[in-house]
Amino acid sequence: MADRLADLLAGTPPEPGATALRVAVDGPELAAPGTLATAIAERLPARGRGAVVVPAEGFYRPASLRLEHGRTDPDARYTDWLDAGALTREVLAPVGPGGPGSYLPVLWDLERDRAVRTRPEPAPPGGILLVPGTLLQGIGLAFDVVVHLRVAPAARRRRIPADQAWVLPAFDRYDDEVDPVALADAVVLTDHADRPALVLSGRWG
Template sequence: MTRPLPLSPAALADRLAALVAGASPEPGAAALRVAVDGPEVAEPHLLAAAVADRLPALGRGAVVVPADGFYRPASLRLEHGRTDPDARYTDWLDAGALTREVLAPVGPGGTGQYLPVLWDLDRDRAARARPRPVPDRAVLLVPGTLLQGVGLPFDVVVHLRLAPAARRRLTPADQQWALPAFDRYDDEVDPVALADAVVLADHPDRPALVLQGRFLS
């Protein structure tokens, strides 16, 4: 594990883009599969987009597939109510569908095609998207929450870490009900320990980067 390196948000995206651009996928895979994991208030979608924007200049194609496009229908996701933290932790993401439609097809022996979205959350119905081919030398980034510990076959994991106090401080009042899900995630999965890159994000305008795992080998 490296010492925390303070960076501006732009420099953080530069550094992460350089790291993933230099990483190879598994033999026979069409893309390097990268999780950008963190609570919504840490804005993993924005970081994934910023990294993706930088990759073509580094010789890599880039695709962003948000994990929330693979949430379950409301009838399943909200079966125990709209503010159940246990359901938020276990029931929202369809990890099997994300693997089947995105991560496995671009992995070793796959078709090289991915489904950009499975479920339209706004309309609560199937999105009816068609599979798309990944570009050459692709990096496929999946931003989302609670992505580790559920068997998703990522090659690289970037985790945006917020301490519990920072999560409480940054989370809007109408979303505080979900905080126990993230406390449970920290306790049961320990996402910091599993990640290859950890972004210390308690102060979003002053992040710091810690490298470990794959990026130390």
């Protein structure tokens, strides 16, 4: 799957005036979007495209805001965890059309619950910037390509660890309100993790 997606991305140029192609790898944690994004990035240099991975969780809000309604509130998980403005300001806009071409690799340390002191890094010219994370669509983030890891509701309930089941209503709401499958350019069907299937749509359909 990583090879197939790397082939597709290698043939997709950035927008005119942009430094890099901005790619979301969107899916619930149990589908491991970070693992797939890393595997894709590792394959792209051999295809002539530099790549970097910037996890969305590095742009989550401080715990005082993120967990204001408790650690297991599905509505807060849906609306309050990701600082979409910071991700846009520090990552997506700078490597997009007219931007300076550098990005901030991480903004917030979740374990220490404090800002990370790091400097912007240059994106590879003509390269690909992958942002793995959850619930990334429908909130106005300027991605050029979206890869969505689809896990159907029944499969989510079957596969999710018991201590994480509280989050399931957030993903049900995401399906109902955003319909991430319809918005994505590539959908990886991952009900069975050992037998993924790829469906192309959007710019690749």
